[in-house]
Amino acid sequence: MSTRPTLDPATARWLPWVIAIAFFMQALDGTILNTALPAMASDLAENPLRMQSVIIAYMLTVALLIPASGWISDRFGTRKVFFSAIMLFSIGSLLCALSQSLAMLVAARVIQGLGGALMLPVGRLVVLRAYPRSELVRILSFITVPALLGPLLGPTLGGWMVEWLSWHWIFLINLPVGALGCWAVWHFVPDLRGAERTRFDGIGFVLFGAAMVLITIAMEGLGELHLPHLRVMLLLFVGMACLAAYWLRAGQIDNPLFSPNLFRTRTFAIGILGNLFARLGSGALPFMVPLLLQVALGHSPSEAGMSMIPLAAAAMVSKSFSRPIIERFGYRIVLTGNTLLLGVLLASLGLVSETTPYWLLLTQLGLLGAVNSLQFAAMNTVTLIDLDDESASSGNGLLSVVAQLSLGLGVACAGALLGGFTASLGNEGVDTVLGAFQATFLTIGLMAMLAAGIFVQLSDSDGRRAPRQEPPVEH
Known part of the structure; x- marks a missing residue:
């Protein structure tokens, strides 16, 4: 068990706002992009019906890193990890705005996803470790409000930006918010770590991650990538084999990534x-x-x-x-x-x-x-x-x-x-x-x-x- 820190009044007051900023950034980004896909496709000389890789790259990266978020926080501390998450998300946003091709945009979305994967779970972890149980309902309710507002504001804001400015601004809007978030993290987020250093299931992480990536690429191969059916079946087969290998191994070790x-x-x-x-x-x-x-x-x-x-x-x-x-x-x-x-x-x-x-x-x-x-x-x-x-x-x-x-x-x-x-x-x-x-x-x-x-x-x-x-x- 980790020792609960004693927060000074300023930190206790502002810490939920810092985490709420990060939650809002990710929630807004998750919906503001969808309305802009046709304009992005036109600018990048792509078919708007084949832009799904921009969304999938982000979601898949987030899914891959979520299992490692707790271990990373315990290893490097919540302040450094949360700061790095917002920084990566902001850098990825800048690279998205500067992208000149679909491939560059997808790569930038992966960098965004690296930050987004750590923001939510590490933010929740900070709250769980920093506040007494009696305060959790109030604090968690407060920080999840921005996550609810993001889907409400995102599509409309994205549509207006595309129509009156350009699609690049749906990413550039993250930069001032990210800069404020980085400054606030360094001043108000405590550096918390787990009391016990657990061993990370690296082999399980690779097998599970490979399965997710291969199966997703196989699905993409039927759509945007136009892969031959033989290659799609091979990707599906290897992906399912990795998943089977993970579950067989997980049943034989003490601390698997996810236990059967x-x-x-x-x-x-x-x-x-x-x-x-x-x-x-x-x-x-x-x-x-x-x-x-x-x-x-x-x-x-x-x-x-x-x-x-x-x-x-x-x-x-x-x-x-x-x-x-x-x-x-x-x-x-x-x-x-x-x-x-x-x-x-x-x-x-x-x-x-x-x-x-x-x-x-x-x-x-x-x-x-x-x-x-x-x-x-x-x-x-x-x-x-x-x-x-x-x-x-x-x-x-x-x-x-x-x-x-x-x-x-x-x-x-x-x-x-x-x-x-x-x-x-x-x-x-x-x-x-x-x-x-x-x-x-x-x-x-x-x-x-x-x-x-x-x-x-x-x-x-x-x-x-x-x-x-x-x-x-x-x-």
Whole structure:
């Protein structure tokens, strides 16, 4: 156990603000980019339907580094790691703005991801170690507000910047915020380390990371990269082999990255698998909707950005209803029914066309935001609720990795479907762009509905041991 430090009044007052700045930077960056993809593609002489690698590179980098964040903090101290995270994120933002090609932009997003992967988990770790348990709910509630505001402001702000300035400013806006954050970290973040130096599972980290990278590249190979099917199958095979090797090894060592014993808790196993497949559909939403509005329906960037407000606003409002709904109906009914509803709403976007009334589109997006928010709250809670204290940290880490990985795979899968439908419809002489979007939304809606088959495996009593636990906030 680490000794809780005694914070001076200034540090105790300003430390939550410092962490909130970092949370806001990452939350804003996660949504401000989507509206700008068509403008970026035009400037870089790329097809806007093949820009998903810009999003996937960031998500995959974050997913790769999350498992190592705790060990890195214990090894180098929270102040140095948090400072380096904001610095890397800011440098990556500058390099993104200076990029002259898609390859340069993807490489810069990887650097951004190195910083983003450490900001959230290390920020939470600082709060857990610096404040007494009685203060945690208040502090954590405060620092997660910016993470909720980011998706609300991001698309609109991105659309305005693209329309009135240029896409470069969606990255340059991070620089003054990052400079303020670096200064504040050095003055107000304590240098905390774990009391015991644990051994990091380096081999497991390489095997698990290789599996994630290879499987994601294989999905990308079907879309943007246009890899031959033989090469895609080879990448998938090697990726699955690395994953199998990791789990076989993890069962034989004392301190694996993620223990297979976690899956002996049935609700955790169902929750993790349900998260993986349900997020494949919802993860494509922030990527697909701005493209649909701009590329297929001809809306301006600012109009496309403002159209995303109902989705984010409804998600925030529905958070207050998540707990009573879950307590009233239970996880099995809520997750099975809500997953089917999520799939239907995603598929309904496949019916959108030039003649669709704008108010109806906004209503669809608002309903999707509310249903998506309830889905995340219920999935996250049922995954962790039955874990004991010893397993909770490792289980939460694996849930964070799966969440990031499945969102990236969702974007890759949507990009592959979009490319495939564009090619096939083009050969048939149909309206390629809008038709490809409609077919893609119908497909990912059906894919999301299949996850209901996982959640129906829950029993009516699952998760009832701690009925008063607040569903964790989704970032």
